[in-house]
Amino acid sequence: MKKVKYYYDPETLAYRKIKPRKRTKLAYAGLFLLSSALFGFLGFVLLLNTSFFETPKDRLLTREIENLKINYDIVNRKMDQMDEVMASIAERDNNLYRTYFNAAPIPEEQRKAGFGGVNRYKELEGYNNSQLVTDTRKRVDVLSKELAIQSKSLDEIYRLAKEKSKLLAAIPAIQPVQNEKLRAVASGFGYRSDPFTKVRKFHAGMDFSARTGTPIFATGDGVVARADAGASGYGNHIVIRHGYGYETLYGHLSKYKVRAGQRVKRGEIIGYVGSTGRSEAPHLHYEVHKGGVVVNPLNFYYGNISAAEYVAIAKLANQENQSLD
The missing domain is CATH 1.10.8 (Helicase, Ruva Protein; domain 3)
Structure with missing residues (x-):
């Protein structure tokens, strides 16, 4: 049974029954429906974030996401x-x-x-x-x-x-003739006595004494620039251009084993010792040029000798004796 509400009327000094208005009833009804909808929506969202409504497909996707992580x-x-x-x-x-x-x-x-x-x-x-x-x-x-x-x-x-x-x-890094006992060096780089004039003059290479026919080796990879007797004083000689500014000359040969334009490797036989040109005895006159300037060949013999052997050769080469050409 619906509860009846009363109010006290001071004018009549009596209690009167409260009659609710239609508008108020509608407002209460609307508020109730709105709050119900709001709570229902919140409940639905909460349920969505739980596994309660998960379908097999949703569970599979969840596992895949975890697997990807x-x-x-x-x-x-x-x-x-x-x-x-x-x-x-x-x-x-x-x-x-x-x-x-x-x-x-x-x-x-x-x-x-x-x-x-x-x-x-x-x-x-x-x-x-x-x-x-x-x-x-x-x-x-x-x-x-x-x-x-x-x-x-x-x-x-x-x-x-x-x-x-x-x-x-x-780089011309080896000696041009075999010099196992280090006795082949006859004259070094620098001022020496000329064998013909006996005047002290600059000797632009090193002389290696050896018998005629002793093999001569290319001291570095390169290309033979010339193999002829066209330069004064050198007799039969070979010039090798190694690249990087390096060039070597081998003079007074008895014969050649290479020709101009031929590519050679370090250690390859290019000719044989002789005494052609301005020469006093069979020997090889050997020069090294770097950037067009003649340099001491002694500075390049690191390819086939030890430190002790280098010291011994340097001692021989630095003696101010008489050159062979």
Whole structure:
């Protein structure tokens, strides 16, 4: 039974029954419906965030998302390892390879630089795991850039190494005749007594005494520029251009084993000792030129002798005796 409400009327001094208005009833009804709807919506949202209404498809998607998170974590850990390897390679590249070949080191900022300007990851924004995916993508891009820079650096090192090996092969680094007992040096580089005029004059090479027919070796890789008797005083002689500014001359030969234009290797026999031209006895007159300037051949005998042997040869070569040409 509905509860009846009364109010006291002071004018009539009596209690009167309260009659609710229709508008008030409608307002109460509307408020009740609105609050019911609001609580119902909140309850529905809460239920959606629980597993109560999960379908098999929803559960599958949830598992896939968790699996992807795990995979991203594994990828990031692997990239941590790759970063360590790259750092080690970069250190060797800067402090060993590039130092050895006199190449400037690549700055760390250049190796690790990101990508400025336009937002490259805009399409990845707005998702639940956007930060995870974006950070991983950025790391992959930076690592890819590091690999590209390192690859170019190694290409440069390879090119420099090839040039270095060519340079090392071109340098006239051995003695031009066999000199096992270090007694073949007859005269050295510098001022010596001329065997014909007995006047002290500059001797532009080294003389190696040897029997006629003793093999003469190319002291570095190069191309034979001439093999003739066209230059005054040298008799039959050979000139080899080694490149990098190096040139060697072999004079007073008895005969040639090479011709002009022929490419030769260090240690290859190019001719034989003789006494042609302005010569007092069978010997080889040997000169080294660098950048068009004659230099002391003694400074280049590092390819086939020890330090002690070098000292012995230097002692013989530095004696101010009489040259053989």
